[in-house]
Amino acid sequence: MAAVWIPPQLRYLTRGAERATVPGDTLRAVIDALDAAYPGLRDRLCEADEIRGHISIVVDGDVTQRGLTQPVRPDSEVQIIPAIAGG
Amino acid sequence: MSERVQIQATINGEPVQFLAEPRQSLLEALRDELGMTGAKEGCGNGNCGACNVILDGRLVDSCIVLAAEVEGRLLTTIEGIAQGNHLHPLQQAFLEEAALQCGVCTPGFIVAAKALLDRTPHPTEDQVRHWLAGNLCRCTGYDKIVRAVLRASESTEANA
Amino acid sequence: MVLETEKKQKKYKVIGTRPIRPDGLDKVTGRARFGADIDLPGMLHGAILRSPHAHAHIVRIDTSKAAALPGVKAVVTNADFPHVPAEELSLGEGAVNLVHLRQNVLAEDKVLYHGHAVAAVAATSAHIATEALRLIDVTYELLEPVLDVRDAMKQGSPILHADLRTRDMGKDGDIPSNIASHLHFELGDADHAFGEADVVIEREFTTRMVHQGYIEPHNATVSWDEDDHLTIWMSTQGAFNVRDQMARLLRLPVHNVRVVPMEIGGGFGGKISVYLPPVGAILSHKTGRPVKLVMNRTEVLEATGPTSGSYIKLKMGATKDGRLIAARGELAYEAGAFPGSPVGAGCMTMLGPYDIANATIDGYDVVVNKPRVAAYRAPGAPISAFACESVVDELAEQLGIDPLQFRLQNASKEGTRQLRGTTFPPIGNVAMIKAALASDHYNAPLEGPNRGRGVANGFWFNAGMQSSLNASVNGDGTVSLIEGNTDIGGTRASIAMQLAETLGIPMEAVRPTVVDTDSVGYNAVTGGSRITFASGWAAYECGMDIRRLMCARAAAIWDLGEDDVEYVDGVIRARKDAAKKFTFAELAGRINSTGAPIIGNASVSPQTVGGAFALHIADVEVDPETGKVQVLRYTAFQDPGTAIHPAYVEGQMQGGASQGIGWALNEEYYYNADGTLANASFLDYRMPTTLDLPMIDAVMVETPNPGHPYGVRGVGEVPIVPPLATIANAVYRATGVRFRDLPISPRRVLKETQGLE
Secondary structure, three states, X not given: OEEEEOOHHHOOOOOOXXXXXXXXXXXXXXXXXXXXXXXXXXXXXXXXXXXXXXXEEEEOOEEXXXXXXXXXXXXXXXXXXXXXXXX | OOOOEEXXXXXXXXXXXXXXXXXXXXXXXXXXXXXXOOOOOOOOOOOOOOOEEEEOOEEEEHXXXXXXXXXXXXXXXXXXXXXXXXXXXXXXXHHHOOOOOOOOXXXXXXXXXXXXXXXXOOOOHHHHHHHHHHOOOOOOOOHHHHHHHHHHHHOHHHHO | OOOEOOOOOXXXXXXXXXXXXXXXXXXXXXXXOEHHHOOOOOOEEEEEEEOOOOOEEEEEEEOHHHHHOOOEEEEEEHHHOOOOOOOEEEOOOOEEEHHHHHHHHOOOOEEOOOOOEEEEEEEOOHHHHHHHHOOOEEEEEEOXXXXXXXXXXXXXXXXXXXXXXXXXXXXXXEEEOOEEEEEEEEEOOHHHHHHHOOEEEEEEEEEOOEOOOOOOOOXXXXXXOXXXXXXXXXXXXXXXXXXXXXXXXXXXXXXXXXXXXXXXXXXXXXXXXXXXXXXXXXXHHHHOOOEEEEOOHHHHHHHOOOEOOEEEEEEEEEOOOOOEEEEEEEEEEEEEOOOOOOHHHHHHHHOOOEOOOOEEEEEEEEEOOOOOOOOOOOOOHHHHHHHHHHHHHHHHHHXXXXXXXXXXXXXXXXXXXXXXXXXXXXXXXXXXXXXXHOOHHHHOOOOOOOEEEEEEEEEEOOOOOOEEEEEEEOOOOOEEEEEOOOOOOOHHHHHHHHHHHHHOOOHHHEEEEEOOOOOOOOOOOOOOOOHHHHHHHHHHHXXXXXXXHHHHHHHHHHOOOHHHEEEEOOEEEEOOOOOOEEEHHHHHOOHHHHOOOOEEEEEEOOOOOOOEEEEEEEEEEEOOOOOOEEEEEEEEEEOOOOOOOHHHHHHHHHHHHHHHHHHHHOOOOOEOOOOOEOOOOOOOOOOOOOOOXXXXXXXXXXXXXXXXXXXXXXXXXXXXXXXHHHHHHHHHHHHOOOOOEOOOOHHHHHHHHHOOO
């Protein structure tokens, strides 16, 4: 079960929970499972079948370049952060 | 549109005739009329040195010299620093010391350093830094540029 | 003097050497072709009219007189662009709103900063185009400008964009605001931890907008052909990004747009977004001729770049035994005229050098009537590091602990949890601080009045993103490498070296060429310190592809199974028959007589970037008469993972340090009260010269990145993170005054130390 860190601004959807443990071997499955537990979360994270442009999702320390197809392991950590710019 | 005037000068050892508008700078004439694009425009008002050329033995910013002013004079540009296929020791030293990153200020620095070595064959680091203070480089922090000039100054050929 | 504290392992033959870069010759002879060096038959020259006001409605634009000037071929305004929807376009890192992009390129109904483009002309010469600008008549209705980030956040402040709402993790606010977004991060319980702290320090900091300061101004030459194919020659950090921006802005299929990346005279993040190409495109479309646009320096400073000015309030707490336990920060960054400041990265990198378990950080992205900011080398991080490293320095002082020792005992390491929730992979922070503690510089006495020594640490994420390349094996054993990344600081060399290493051939046998967007697969920007990391990784994969193909070919020649052939140190040999072997060049010579050409291909999007740290030490002397701060000695330490070409790693470290020193001491956008920029020239926007800097010692402390085939970490950005605080901390020790407002210019030094105005 992957551990997802819920950012403070989204905790109103998780009844205050800072972390959620959900099944899934891809980011899509993880977010689907999150949304089942906390309806509305997927809409805040995704638009159509993509991660929203202003959000980055980090899996095991690295910002995913693979979007919702990113593989997730049972012991993975997932963070949701604002997208950053580099120069 | 102003009328173009004919200008004769010696550029890198060759007699050259060209036409330019009276309002055109030497830099514009070199780049736009003569196709010599080695000198670069970084600021257009003599602050950065990217357009450095040597005019009658003096280092100048070609962006603040009018093309018409070079009538009858001797000009050395970056295109004339190497002798045929043989790089000038400054050019070789810039390569070996990794003294360039983006490379856009490099022609100006090499021309400026050439003018320095022409009059001061064995400069100290202080002399190099004072002489090159009119050339801006944003990539290197100047460390490797100063080293390259000092290295080239050790070459006897540089002083020929 | 350059120290390499960790010797390269013997396993590499090419990596760690210092060959002459492949593009060097063209750049020392003046032959290299930069964007402004383009000249095409029939080419017209463009010029852009810019707003003299910081904030105004455009009531009317009359272009008739300009259009009538002999030699003028077209005059355009924003109305000449096709309509674009309000959609976001990814630039690889970060995104841009297409409507904002179009309004920045040419103002629509409002000008939002001094220098905002309003109209453009194409004429038969650049001088005529400039003359024509004076004949364009624009009627403005002036509005009150908002120049300071704190003013812009106040209720009742003039609003720049009536439709802008504060976005909070994807949810928009209800009322118009200049705060484009609010970010909020929490780790642990900061409020509780402050209660347990023995020393708590809270300070406020401000910094001004500063410019990337590349020596080459922006340029673009655009040819819009009759069949709607567009070719753009320009200096850009991201040819593919320009292609995609142009296709979306002009509603063209992507394959109708070809971008030819010319050599680029510096970028530092400022040459990713487009300014000139859309204008060139509509001028070319109207005239049927290629149009060249080149900015002058004033335009570059007024209307491109810069990075944010800022306001930061930061509180940090430590226990009396010297443990950092809590932080509470508020960061407000100026975005300029359109949303998009790097405040997020500022928040997330600020505490990176530390193991600090409790932190709450809020970030605000705020629009003001100044140019729209662009990325600048580790965007956002130097600003927040200035605040953090100043407070950390003060905490160490109050606790009576050596500032480097304090940083060491609180240093982040593998497994340390960061503000954004992630934990660090293996990183070199501790090894680097130890190297600094043991260095000659740190242990050398610094004597004399008005002198002081300062240190500061810095962290940057680095980026991976997408890279593609391919390489053909030639009959003589040389290899032609085709890549798509603009080479700003020696990446042709660092990519070619990794291919040569993989193939076991000399670096000189690989010839890299950077090609246009039609000629190689997609490549993200040259930015994020990613090219040597990601394109180097692609070079490795490409090399492995060639090795497989070479082994298969040898197996076919020898009539063996592919598994019976191996590739060792550039030799292809049969595993069980020592007599059967080819050197790389021998087999290359037989490729075309034994089958198909051998071409290696690779496309990658690696994620395991590793993270980068830099620690700087500066000795300064402050002249009490003039207030000028002179840097006497400077040493930069950094973990490059593996330094592929050490000379160019040193170059990045030295260059980043010098930009940071300029930011600390002299550089600032100086605005008049009416919002006009007062110092838009290199004379008045004072970047460091040879006389302002000493030699900068660069010390590479390698902790290889386990997430890269050759251990590479990005190196380009992190060296600009520590200098602001390094200098401020040194000036404090020289003067007894803590400078919390940048730059520490002579004017400010005299004011703070002697009360002189």
